[in-house]
Amino acid sequence: MLLIGRDLSPFVRRTVTVIEVLGLPYERRKLATADAPEAVAELNPLARVPALVLEDGEVLIDSAAIIDYLLEIGDPDQRLLPAAGAARRAVLRHSAMAIGVMEKGVAAAYEMRRRPAELVHAPWLDYIKQQVRDGLAYLEGVCGAMAAKGDMRLDAINAVVAYDYIGLVHPDLVSPELAARAALSEQANALPAFRDTQWKPD
Numbered sequence: 001m002l003l004i005g006r007d008l009s010p011f012v013r014r015t016v017t018v019i020e021v022l023g024l025p026y027e028r029r030k031l032a033t034a035d036a037p038e039a040v041a042e043l044n045p046l047a048r049v050p051a052l053v054l055e056d057g058e059v060l061i062d063s064a065a066i067i068d069y070l071l072e073i074g075d076p077d078q079r080l081l082p083a084a085g086a087a088r089r090a091v092l093r094h095s096a097m098a099i100g101v102m103e104k105g106v107a108a109a110y111e112m113r114r115r116p117a118e119l120v121h122a123p124w125l126d127y128i129k130q131q132v133r134d135g136l137a138y139l140e141g142v143c144g145a146m147a148a149k150g151d152m153r154l155d156a157i158n159a160v161v162a163y164d165y166i167g168l169v170h171p172d173l174v175s176p177e178l179a180a181r182a183a184l185s186e187q188a189n190a191l192p193a194f195r196d197t198q199w200k201p202d
């Protein structure tokens with residue numbers, strides 16, 4: 001299978017991290033929507049990454065749908081996402097928060113980089129940035145337990161990717177005092193699945 005997208009995108013990185021954690025064979029094509037929207041649109045008419053091209057040519061789009069497929073083929077024991085009950089709901093709740101942080105972080109970056117400065121509406125940008133801070137504060141409250149478990153389930157993957165992305169693109173939004181985040185990030189980024197998917201410009 002072929003994963004389309006570069007690791008700067010938190011949606012791409014969370015997907016490729018799941019592939020790596022599960023040890024699935026794959027190839028990469030690090031296309032960026034900013035540089036090559038037409039090439040991405042050939043696979044996904046929305047011109048968004050990630051996309052996953054399967055061996056038979058079927059194309060999966062959206063990190064949630066792709067990860068659903070990856071868990072189906074690569075996680076029969078449901079290590080990353082428990083099958084049912086409170087444990088599953090917790091992983092999904094924490095993941096939803098982390099994905100929300102990614103979405104708001106990307107939205108804030110687009111506000112700042114894709115608009116001429118005079119067309120940026122500062123109150124709206126401030127509102128989005130506060131959503132990022134609030135999402136990170138929620139995650140800080142659950143990261144300690146994830147780090148203590150140490151098993152890097154889907155919620156921990158999403159939390160680390162969300163924190164790393166915000167730290168990279170909006171460092172002013174990540175308080176250095178977030179101790180649980182720091183512990184979880186340090187633990188995760190020592191593992192190849194995280195270390196090898198950190199954003200590095202080509």
Ligand SMILES: N[C@@H](CCC(=O)N[C@@H](CS)C(=O)NCC(=O)O)C(=O)O
Nearest residue numbers: 009010011033048049050062063064
């Ligand atoms: N819900 C989608 C979001 C994907 C997404 O927004 N990707 C960004 C890169 S971070 C993108 O392709 N943006 C280009 C655009 O939306 O025009 C997912 O989880 O895959």
